[in-house]
Amino acid sequence: MNTTLLLIQVLNGLQFGILLFLIAAGLTLVFGVMDFINLAHGVQYMVGAYLGATLAAWTGSFWLGLLLALPATLLFGLLLEFLVFRHFYDRDHLSQVLATFGVIVFLNQAMKALFGTAPLQMPLPEALNGGIPVMDGLLYPTYRLAILGAGLAVAGLLWFLVERTRAGMLVRAGASNAPMVSALGIDIRRLFMLVFGFGAMLAGFAGVLAAPILSVEPGMGDAPLILAFVVIVIGGIGSIRGAFVAALLVGLVETLGRGMMPDLMRLFLDPSAARQTGAALASMLVYIVMAAILAFRPAGLFPARR
């Protein structure tokens, strides 16, 4: 493997990691603040992609689609919170897992019923169609770089909101001591809703961003959801910083592993066996990394202060 290819892989990995971060950020806040495990967070990503693709098709503009999809996913998240999630806040994790699982079952099927099983396409915006030379003889798609930039900007914004604003202070306080925050006269339910809606919107944003480069189809949120879980387990539940570091790590490991493992195996095995074991190992690599990290740090890399 040459450096050009390696650079592409690294960029792809970072871009995938940023998308994971956008999903994981909401998940880790919702869990950290509300002690609520939400499997249905992945469907927010799927719903975001569907809304983005549909709205872009209606308006004929990527940008309008993106702009309209954000409040729409926010509303959708709040609707789910109102209809289902809030009735399970005071139940055990097992009930939460199953109730939110039920939401996934329903919504995946609903997308099939509404849009069929064939993937939807979302066209790239005109301005970002094309490539940018990142080094000699290497054009990297502008849109993927834009995802990277947008993700980093959101990460910065999120850091600012959580660390530097009063609402963020309350979110952090709520994560460590919810009764104390309600004793201060803050409506904890409203705070929860705020966090929930915001997290849903971030996942939806990730969905819209991913829509032009991935296929928009039912169940597309499931795999990223599980990787987002891996991210917050590695990063430490409730920690935005941990989610950011872990998301990039997982994105890189996943992408580089798939690219390089078969080659690496060729050093030890004959080509066909190398392809087999390489592919199998690559698909397991993220989870092996997770297990290794947890073996040394059971609470993750950056455990939230409790």
Place this chain on the structure above:
Amino acid sequence: MRWRDAAVPLAIFALLAIAPFIGFGQGYSLTLLARAMIFGIAAISLSLIVGGAGLVSLGHAAMLGIGAYGVVVLDHARITEAWIVIPAAMAAAGAFAAVTGAVAIRTSGVHFIMITLAFGQMAFFATSSLSVYGGDDGYTLYNRTELFGTRALEGRLFFHFACLGLLILSWALVETLLASRFGRVLRAAHQNETRARAVGFEPYRYRLVAYALAGALGGLAGVLLANGAEFVAPAYLSWQRSGDLLFMVILGGVAGPHGALMGALAFILIEEWLAHLTEHWRLIFGPLLILCVYFMRDGMAGVLRRD
């Protein structure tokens, strides 16, 4: 074990035993019943760790899948004797459970849920990438597992009773385990971990053994699943399947394996019934699942016990 807890499963076993002779003897019914019984075994194995030990695993489908792929690997090598296939597949699933459990059980609560989910997904992707065994497309068995070199398991009626026998054994095994010294420590650590430690037990070791045993028993269900369909695919290990299994346990009630048994049978029958109604049966199934979890806190077993 309370008498009423045993009465329901015994009645179910009796019904399953006479079912082929009271109008459920045709191929379709027997296939459905076998499927229900196989998931009964799977749910019972999961109930050992969820109900007994309080370990909410969202990766149990991997145990079934590894059991099923055990059959595939041996079938590919033309080894089909049950007395080799079943122990080997169970050992493989148990070993996977022991290794992943050793990491997962160090954590608790929501961490445990996520980590078991992640390991389940790992097994899913690993089987998907095994192109020797069909990769994503799955693998069709050359023939069913043989018993002492005979094709006995290919007889529908024989297979029905083999599943029933193993179902009863699994139920009795988990009941016995939970009532034993070992099970008492598991249950105690579930109710109050500090108390269990304070009298001198390290819950970790007991939980790990329970997790591995549940994995092996799940592997047995996987062997039967592979044989019932004569086909195995990575979809057997999908995380939705793990969610289904967990739902079976909750639907029936976590109080004991009898709950899991009821939950699995009800789940498969409801699923089948809904699938007959509409192609989009999951639109009904999802909300139904949410309502069940919301309203039936102790599952079907709890509803039965309420006077």
Place this chain on the structure above:
Amino acid sequence: MTEPLLELRGLHKSFGGLTVTDDVSLELRQGEIHALIGPNGAGKTTLIHQISGTLAPDAGQIVFAGEDVTRLSLAQRARRGLARSFQITSLLPGFSALENVALAVQARSGSSFRFFRPALHEAALNDQAMAALTEVGLERRAALPAAALSHGEKRQLELAVALAMQPRLLLLDEPLAGTGAEEAERLMRILGELRGRYGILLIEHDMPAVFALADRISVLAQGKVIASGTKDEIRADPVVRDAYLGDEEAA
């Protein structure tokens, strides 16, 4: 004199900037009832946590029966004969009173990796559990689930569980807390009967009870041992009177 049953050497523990255990050294002799008293927030329960193994000290050493147990887990210490009761009752609510105690007997009666025989029917476990229940006067309540017992009975059950471990040292964290006068009296009688058979480290707020039961007393204030001695020595100690007992005794 034989070696002490329990010896704390220079224990330190702090949470963030707050020092809760400050250079605590203490000796507890075989068979004595040693009371640990001090105002709220003096660090008594934190100290019990470190002795029993639920909290690790930042520095210092815990020697139990001649063995350094500082790095051992709660369960390992329990198996060596260190039994504790909890300030806030900590039982198995779904188990019967008898089974709560039988679990403790089981912990020291052979392997618990036994998978087939029903534990509920093991006569050897049940007999010893019943004996412990009888010792605390709970034999009539054996079949009730622990959750159904009264508060005082739960305290008695805690004690029975600790006794069933056949410990060498009992760590009792406010065994009388929240009990009524009659229940407290019964518990005190039971504790008195245990004197000489076990070493007992007793944390208690009820001063008459402490002075009635204890052989020796140590006083903890702001994480430090400010005095340690016999009842009379403690009663006469001006520092203690000043810091803690003063007003009560004068009244």
